Amino acid sequence: MTQAVNIRDAKAHLSRLVARAAQGESFVITNAGKPLARIVPIDQPAPQARRVGFMGGQFSVPDDFDRMGRNEIARRFDAGT
Template identity: 40%
Template sequence: MTDKKINVHEAKTHFSKLVARVINGEEFIIAKAGKPVARLLPIKEKASKRLPGSAKGKIFISPDFNSPLPEDMLKEFEE
């Protein structure tokens, strides 16, 4: 996104309009006497917290999961 530079007076005068544009993804740099002092940008949603145990009953691990592989399959890995 391209940042648009606006002065403090313009930001105060058109704040509601700027916020509406920020909601649509625009970003603005606010400057005082031509020097950038702040950035107005949308807040990104935080990822939801992980809930331990939420996959309970959805995953199956075979009882022989950790058993040695058959000899013919081991040979395939070595070639």
């Protein structure tokens, strides 16, 4: 589990935190309980963000997608004119 460290404590004990990170620990620096930064050992890969397109090939978009509902939309917006 990643330990949360207040930014003031992190400033006061930075060298200790870096030494602990070098031993494999990771930390989240917070300010007023809000996470600001993650300190991880350099040989530990950072968590990978989910990439766009992760569902590629799982479904298809109809060729007329941009025209679907065109008449209904026109009818609703042109009703007041």
